Amino acid sequence: MRKTASVGVTGATAANLDPLRPSPPPAPAPPTPPMPRGVRTSPLGRREVAGVPYGLRVLQEGYSCPHPAGGVRADGSISLVRGGPVTAVVDTGGPWGRRRLLELLGEEGLSPKDVTHVVCTHGHSDHVGNINLFPTATLLVGWDLSQGDGRYLPHGLAKGRPYVLHPGHLEVMATPGHTVNHVSVVVRGTSLGTVVVAGDLFEREEDEEEWRALSEDPGQQERSRRRVMAMADVIVPGHGPPFRVFREWGDGEVPWEEEEEGDATTGDGRKGHGDSPRGGGTPGDVPTEEEGGTGDVPKS
Numbered sequence: 001m002r003k004t005a006s007v008g009v010t011g012a013t014a015a016n017l018d019p020l021r022p023s024p025p026p027a028p029a030p031p032t033p034p035m036p037r038g039v040r041t042s043p044l045g046r047r048e049v050a051g052v053p054y055g056l057r058v059l060q061e062g063y064s065c066p067h068p069a070g071g072v073r074a075d076g077s078i079s080l081v082r083g084g085p086v087t088a089v090v091d092t093g094g095p096w097g098r099r100r101l102l103e104l105l106g107e108e109g110l111s112p113k114d115v116t117h118v119v120c121t122h123g124h125s126d127h128v129g130n131i132n133l134f135p136t137a138t139l140l141v142g143w144d145l146s147q148g149d150g151r152y153l154p155h156g157l158a159k160g161r162p163y164v165l166h167p168g169h170l171e172v173m174a175t176p177g178h179t180v181n182h183v184s185v186v187v188r189g190t191s192l193g194t195v196v197v198a199g200d201l202f203e204r205e206e207d208e209e210e211w212r213a214l215s216e217d218p219g220q221q222e223r224s225r226r227r228v229m230a231m232a233d234v235i236v237p238g239h240g241p242p243f244r245v246f247r248e249w250g251d252g253e254v255p256w257e258e259e260e261e262g263d264a265t266t267g268d269g270r271k272g273h274g275d276s277p278r279g280g281g282t283p284g285d286v287p288t289e290e291e292g293g294t295g296d297v298p299k300s
Helices: 095-107 218-231
Strands: 038-043 055-060 063-066 072-075 078-082 088-090 117-120 138-141 144-147 163-166 170-174 183-190 193-199 234-237 243-248
Touching (some): 055 183
Parallel strands (some): 088 117
Antiparallel strands (some): 038 243, 063 072, 138 144
16 A cells, blocks of 8 residues: 555464564575666556466556545556456455455456455555455465465465466565565566566655655565566556566567557556456365475466
């Protein structure tokens, strides 16, 4: 959300159920990745990215704007990833949008019980506000991973290892900065390449004038942003429409630029919910999580 106060994830984890034990240390800062020779972005111009096995649909574009009575009016982006054995909702918006989220899922032919995983990129209210709609899903809120009636599970995010939902296709990576336990969802193999649902790691496209003021650790967030910019072909930010990333690595080649370039349009990301595609994921059994972060594909 658009705030400067530090509001982190406060749910219990396997490491802090005992109040006398310290919380997990922050994830070690990964090496700063090399940056392409040139990077530019442009609006995606639509809310859906097809893919095999997983495609992505932005159910709600996040927004943030001044409120007439003072302060800021904001809500977070909500994304649906489906197509393989995992059906995931990434961020759930604020509690004021509960009915709208149910409507958006219904337009996709889904109910909350069809969702196998919910990933909240961090613990701010405009991203976790409707998590209680999904009691049967595997829940990841920042670095808190739980199933069922409050069983918290270990994982490697705090050590910089991804939490793998479907090997080679779908995973969660630690992207600290906006909050110390912020995460992003990586979807590989789409028609446009790699899509990263980045929460408030990116407020919106061209957010350079604002993200630092909202960050718990700007240095870490800068490194996380560089990592994502070096790998993503599409980024879904927390408070704006999705955008594409084009890179030049020294030979003048810009990956994915040739595809559907004429489809890009602008948008302000303030309102609207788009059209509703059909098809997609199948629900599965609650998976077993391994320490290394793999093996979380529901059984079909």
